[in-house]
Each structure stands twice: as C-alpha cells, then as structure tokens.
Amino acid sequence: MMTNSVLELRRSGLKFDAFGLDDSVTAAATQATKSSLNKPLSCPITILCNNIQLAMKKLHFVTYRGGVYKKVAEAQFTFQYLCSMKTFLHKLMGNEALKD
Numbered sequence: 001m002m003t004n005s006v007l008e009l010r011r012s013g014l015k016f017d018a019f020g021l022d023d024s025v026t027a028a029a030t031q032a033t034k035s036s037l038n039k040p041l042s043c044p045i046t047i048l049c050n051n052i053q054l055a056m057k058k059l060h061f062v063t064y065r066g067g068v069y070k071k072v073a074e075a076q077f078t079f080q081y082l083c084s085m086k087t088f089l090h091k092l093m094g095n096e097a098l099k100d
Contacts, residue, residue: 055092063085068082068087
C-alpha cells in the first residue's frame with residue numbers, strides 16, 4: 001500500500017522527503033516516475049471537482065448538509081441559503097466553461 005501511495009505522489013509530480021521509507025519503495029517510485037511522465041495527472045472527474053471547488057471558493061459559496069450557501073457580504077461568519085446541491089449542479093451543467 002505504501003508503494004502505491006508513493007508511486008502516485010511521484011507520478012503526479014510531487015516531491016517529498018522519503019526519509020525512513022524502504023529503499024525498495026523509493027527505487028520503485030523513481031522507476032515509475034520516469035515511465036509515466038506522459039500520462040495525465042488526474043481523471044476528468046477529479047479535474048471537474050477541482051474546478052467546481054475553485055469556482056465555489058471564488059464566489060464565496062460553501063456546502064452544508066446538502067445545501068449551497070453564500071457568504072453575506074457584510075458578515076464574517078454568516079451564510080445565506082442559496083439552493084440545494086442538486087439545483088446548483090444542474091446550473092453548473094449549463095455553464096459553458098465547465099463543459100469539456
């Protein structure tokens with residue numbers, strides 16, 4: 001399991017201190033890094049989720065118990081209910097920027 005985790009971290013281009021790990025894990029990770037540099041970093045679903053997360057952060061939206069809330073402009077901790085998550089995702093499906 002540790003080998004797979006290290007391989008995925010290296011494949012995605014992350015660098016980390018491998019002090020204390022097995023030599024076999026580090027050697028396997030180094031070999032896998034060289035062979036998989038051309039592969040995409042994530043699946044399309046992960047990329048879409050990251051894009052949605054960035055959009056929500058930029059617009060000051062949060063999710064809580066299946067609902068989407070928007071931060072009140074004058075408040076520091078107050079959020080106002082916007083819509084359900086299902087409605088929010090349906091609105092995003094119509095957005096041209098996220099259709100790829």
